[in-house]
Amino acid sequence: MAVFTTVTLDDLAQWSAQFPLGRALAIKGISTGIENSNFFIAMESGEYVLTVFEKLSFEQLPFYLNLMRHLAQRDVLVPLPIANRDGSILNALHGKPASIVTKLQGECQLGPEPVHCREVGAMLAKMHLAARDFPQHQPNLRGLNWWKETAPAVLPYLPQEGQQLLQSELRYQEEFAAGTTYQTLPNGPIHADLFRNNVMFDGERLTGFFDFYFAGWDTWLFDVAVTVNDWCIDLDSGALDHARVRAMLDAYHAVRPFTNEEQSAWQAMLRAGALRFWLSRLYDFYKPREAEILTPHDPTHFERILRLRISEPAPALA
Numbered sequence: 021m022a023v024f025t026t027v028t029l030d031d032l033a034q035w036s037a038q039f040p041l042g043r044a045l046a047i048k049g050i051s052t053g054i055e056n057s058n059f060f061i062a063m064e065s066g067e068y069v070l071t072v073f074e075k076l077s078f079e080q081l082p083f084y085l086n087l088m089r090h091l092a093q094r095d096v097l098v099p100l101p102i103a104n105r106d107g108s109i110l111n112a113l114h115g116k117p118a119s120i121v122t123k124l125q126g127e128c129q130l131g132p133e134p135v136h137c138r139e140v141g142a143m144l145a146k147m148h149l150a151a152r153d154f155p156q157h158q159p160n161l162r163g164l165n166w167w168k169e170t171a172p173a174v175l176p177y178l179p180q181e182g183q184q185l186l187q188s189e190l191r192y193q194e195e196f197a198a199g200t201t202y203q204t205l206p207n208g209p210i211h212a213d214l215f216r217n218n219v220m221f222d223g224e225r226l227t228g229f230f231d232f233y234f235a236g237w238d239t240w241l242f243d244v245a246v247t248v249n250d251w252c253i254d255l256d257s258g259a260l261d262h263a264r265v266r267a268m269l270d271a272y273h274a275v276r277p278f279t280n281e282e283q284s285a286w287q288a289m290l291r292a293g294a295l296r297f298w299l300s301r302l303y304d305f306y307k308p309r310e311a312e313i314l315t316p317h318d319p320t321h322f323e324r325i326l327r328l329r330i331s332e333p334a335p336a337l338a
């Protein structure tokens with residue numbers, strides 16, 4: 021259950037009076053999600069999602085919310101944050117930062133077919149292009165520096181072969197990031213966590229990307245790698261499903277053609293995408309935050325994916 025802060029209909033009625041959305045009619049807690057308190061709210065003007073942020077601060081949130089607004093204004097399908105009558109999209113509710121965003125129709129597609137991967141690939145490329153002129157700059161906070169800081173904390177918990185893999189992959193990624201190919205890769209704001217549970221579909225029609233709270237500046241190819249490593253694999257084995265890979269990459273390439281340098285970097289980026297989530301899952305597993313009540317994701321899933329991405333040649337990007 022992920023409602024950490026209680027918001028009653030009376031609370032909502034008072035607080036939402038600052039928004040041009042009409043009267044508050046209903047509020048319902050959303051049980052999925054692990055970071056924030058989320059609610060579906062019905063206002064006279066329609067249905068929205070209210071989020072009370074439990075960890076991110078008033079200082080951290082504008083990057084993510086402004087990015088969503090920037091993308092929504094450029095026809096990328098993402099929730100639009102709603103401004104109050106003073107133009108503010110972030111306002112205190114029960115002393116915590118909170119925002120209202122438009123509700124995406126449909127549901128998550130947890131068993132994707134090539135048709136869904138095609139939609140995700142095309143919208144991801146569109147998102148990268150649309151974010152090029154986003155003026156705020158924040159690095160990917162789960163990038164190489166975070167990997168280097170985090171690895172020593174989890175290494176002691178791993179068996180020897182796991183330690184060797186983590187150390188050697190980290191060295192490989194450090195060297196790769198210092199090399200000339202890496203420097204040529206196009207970059208900009210990326211979603212950085214575009215898993216199946218962060219995209220909404222109405223049947224085969226994509227209705228939006230959401231959960232932008234790992235977004236930051238990084239290479240576009242890293243975003244593609246993270247997305248392929250979740251959408252285009254067999255979840256049991258971690259093996260790539262070539263029909264889904266082709267559907268996603270071809271659709272992306274049709275909107276934003278991959279460069280030759282990106283082709284050279286592709287295998288390294290698929291490995292980087294696997295390493296990033298192996299590390300964060302290891303950290304959440306072995307170093308759970310105080311009062312953390314949720315079951316952590318299985319880290320071995322991404323260890324398996326990393327081993328496969330190292331041992332197999334990467335599929336062609338285009």
Ligand SMILES: Nc1ncnc2c1ncn2[C@@H]1O[C@H](COP(=O)(O)OP(=O)(O)O)[C@@H](O)[C@H]1O
Nearest residue numbers: 050052053054055056058069099122123124231
């Ligand atoms: N804009 C939205 N439109 C429709 N549903 C949403 C929207 N934002 C969140 N949700 C629903 O809320 C759930 C939890 O959201 P999520 O961002 O994953 O939460 P958390 O940040 O707490 O992990 C999602 O799985 C989805 O069902």
Ligand SMILES: N[C@@H](CCOP(=O)(O)O)C(=O)O
Nearest residue numbers: 054213215218231297301317
């Ligand atoms: N996608 C990550 C976890 C991030 O949590 P989210 O539910 O907010 O996307 C993983 O699977 O490890």
